[in-house]
Amino acid sequence: MHIGIDLGGTKTESIIIDQNGKEIERLRKETPKNYNGTLDTVCELVFYLEKKYQKNCSVGVGSPGALSNETNCIKGGNSTWLNDRPLKKDIELRLNRKIFLQNDANCFALSEAFDGAGSNHEIVFGVIIGTGVGGGLVINKKVINGFNNITGEWGHNQMSVGSNDKWKRHDCYCGKKGCIETFLSGPGFSKHYFDLYNVNLDAKIIQENANNGDEKSLEFVFQYLDYLARGLSQIINIIDPGAIVLGGGVSNMKQIYGNINSKLKKYVFSDTVNTEILKNKFGDSSGVRGAASLGRQSI
Ligand SMILES: [Zn+2]
Numbered sequence: 001m002h003i004g005i006d007l008g009g010t011k012t013e014s015i016i017i018d019q020n021g022k023e024i025e026r027l028r029k030e031t032p033k034n035y036n037g038t039l040d041t042v043c044e045l046v047f048y049l050e051k052k053y054q055k056n057c058s059v060g061v062g063s064p065g066a067l068s069n070e071t072n073c074i075k076g077g078n079s080t081w082l083n084d085r086p087l088k089k090d091i092e093l094r095l096n097r098k099i100f101l102q103n104d105a106n107c108f109a110l111s112e113a114f115d116g117a118g119s120n121h122e123i124v125f126g127v128i129i130g131t132g133v134g135g136g137l138v139i140n141k142k143v144i145n146g147f148n149n150i151t152g153e154w155g156h157n158q159m160s161v162g163s164n165d166k167w168k169r170h171d172c173y174c175g176k177k178g179c180i181e182t183f184l185s186g187p188g189f190s191k192h193y194f195d196l197y198n199v200n201l202d203a204k205i206i207q208e209n210a211n212n213g214d215e216k217s218l219e220f221v222f223q224y225l226d227y228l229a230r231g232l233s234q235i236i237n238i239i240d241p242g243a244i245v246l247g248g249g250v251s252n253m254k255q256i257y258g259n260i261n262s263k264l265k266k267y268v269f270s271d272t273v274n275t276e277i278l279k280n281k282f283g284d285s286s287g288v289r290g291a292a293s294l295g296r297q298s299i
Pocket of ligand 1: 176
């Protein structure tokens with residue numbers, strides 16, 4: 001059996017699944033917002049589940065940020081107490097065994113590729129469009145990390161320029177301007193709505209207004225879809241996955257799924273675009289399921 005632990009900013013979730021992905025039990029705890037507390041919580045959850053089910057399990061951890069190849073420490077995570085710490089090594093020392101650790105976008109992609117929305121495809125790209133924009137690549141049900149450990153980080157590529165763009169290019173926290181993330185994230189969506197209409201609304205509210213037939217919001221959603229198609233076309237031109245599975249708050253925008261492929265044709269360098277753009281199957285559970293599936297992928 002396989003244990004997965006998802007280190008969220010407010011909740012730490014753990015799951016135990018069998019080799020077929022069947023969920024046996026799931027537990028949630030408050031995330032202690034300090035490093036040692038995080039190590040304690042991970043170990044408590046593993047020991048509890050292994051004792052209860054009398055099994056030695058593989059352990060996979062989904063973490064914010066990524067492991068630096070240079071230092072083996074977490075970098076760039078929004079749970080700042082983990083940054084610059086050798087999280088994987090410290091958990092391994094405490095559990096006295098090797099574990100798997102991947103960032104949350106890679107866990108999401110693995111979960112959806114293993115037995116989620118993309119399970120029929122050999123090459124699956126998982127996209128998170130929420131507070132930020134990230135992604136992960138899974139080929140033959142294995143996470144691809146890449147030479148610099150940044151495979152899938154398409155959110156900080158530049159958004160391509162259109163012929164009559166209405167949306168401004170904003171500064172990104174990464175130091176560049178006009179990153180895909182500044183257009184496609186939930187906060188980016190809101191910010192561009194403010195630019196155009198001088199009204200400050202949460203991305204979720206704008207989507208609800210569009211769903212309720214508000215023409216201005218609907219037109220704005222379709223402008224967004226054009227930018228989304230430009231962003232996704234960069235993934236397709238380079239990787240050409242069979243499926244791109246969307247997660248994160250903005251993936252709930254229902255207009256995406258019936259309309260995105262016709263928009264992709266404008267931007268992908270191909271006469272046909274049959275890539276499946278899919279909503280995730282496991283929603284918020286994909287992170288923790290993917291963490292557990294890190295042990296499945298190695299068998
Ligand atoms: Zn950026």
